[in-house]
Amino acid sequence: MQKSNIETCTNIVDVRRNIDSIDKELVALIAKRGAYVKQAAQFKATTAEVEAPKRVDQVIEKVTSIALAEGANICVIEAVWRSMISAFIEAEKEEFAKITST
Incomplete structure (x- = not known):
């Protein structure tokens, strides 16, 4: 992990402040990813293509390759991404259903 951009915290308040800041960034990025997932539905012909x-x-x-390079916990990264992808697939299925029902 690139420690140069990691603040050394002196107390739990500092830790939580940094985590809260990261959470804000992550939510914004997940929202952005979701907008692209929504667009992807219009390019799919079947539900199987949505599941991909x-x-x-x-x-x-x-x-997981990125996680390895960054020194992140690969098990955590894989679990988070599998969960996120699963949720996005469900959201894309809903969008696909809207598109194909009109």
Whole structure:
């Protein structure tokens, strides 16, 4: 992990302040990712294309490689991404259903 951009905290308040700041950034990025997922639904022809298991595997492979390079806990990264992808697939299925029902 690149420690140069990690503040050395002297108390729990500092730790929580930094975590809260990161959470704000993460939520903004997840919202941005969600907007692209919503757009993706218009380019799919079937629900199977929405589920795209091969793409899921590619994304998991990519993020675990990034995690390794960044010194992140690979198990945590994979679990978070699998959960996030699952939720986004459900959201994309809903969007796909709206698009294809009109």
